[in-house]
Amino acid sequence: MNYNLIVFDLDGTLVDSIPDIADVYNSRLRMEGYPEHPVDNYRGYVGWGLKQALKLVLPEGVPDEELQRILTEIVNEYTKRPAKLSHVYPGIPELLEYLGNVSIPIIVYTNKPEALAQSVVEELFPPGIFDAVLGYTPRFSHKPDPSALNEYLLAQNSPLSSILMVGDTPVDLETARNAAVSFAGASWGFRSEEVLKEAGSDLNFPRPADLQQWLMNK
Helix, strand or coil: CCCCEEEECCECCCEECHHHHHHHHHHHHHHHCCCCCCHHHHHHCCCCCHHHHHHHHCCCCCCHHHHHHHHHHHHHHHHHCCCCCCEECCCHHHHHHHHHHCCCCEEEEEEEEHHHHHHHHHHHCCCCCCCEEEEECCCCCCCCCCHHHHHHHHCCCCCHHHEEEEECCHHHHHHHHHHCCEEEEECCCCCCHHHHHHHCCCCEECCHHHHHHHHHCC
16 A cells, blocks of 8 residues: 555544534524524534634624634533444444554544534544544644644654545645645535536545545555
8 A cells, every 4th residue: 555644534534523513503592592404404514623613503793702602612512422322433443453454554634623623522432543643622723724733744754745634625626735745525514516526536445345445555
């Protein structure tokens, strides 16, 4: 295989977390007296981080301090039950097992708050399967800014040409471009192959098993 490291997005790539995200957001919206949204609509709200998702579901004109207060409540509630309704996509366990068998390091890089992302991973995956879980922290901006990933890569001694990022949104594609690493689109996730192609992704896979087969042939 030509890759020394594979970087996976979390939501929409490894895990279908929409049921949890919709449940947490709609519960808080209901408590605050705001309209709720259909579960499937949340697939279009996520990808840029929890705060941006909240901006998209709230009516226009909500003051920033109010938005921040609601966001804090959402994060607190989400952290209490990080994977109550979420599930790992079919084919992902086999893909990760294969990468472990061929000794390819794998990490998670997500716009979820890092502690929350780590809790989701702990709930849904065997311990130690990922070499690192990188999420949003105040130290760095959200993806598509690749600064958190760049800091991690500095210590890895791997050429950028040997790194593959796997993600399901144009945000992930832009992140890969900004980090100067290769990209594979997970069109089994929250965005369709058409959306990924329109964003400029030339390599897209409808199932994790298809990505696994492609990697086996590299």
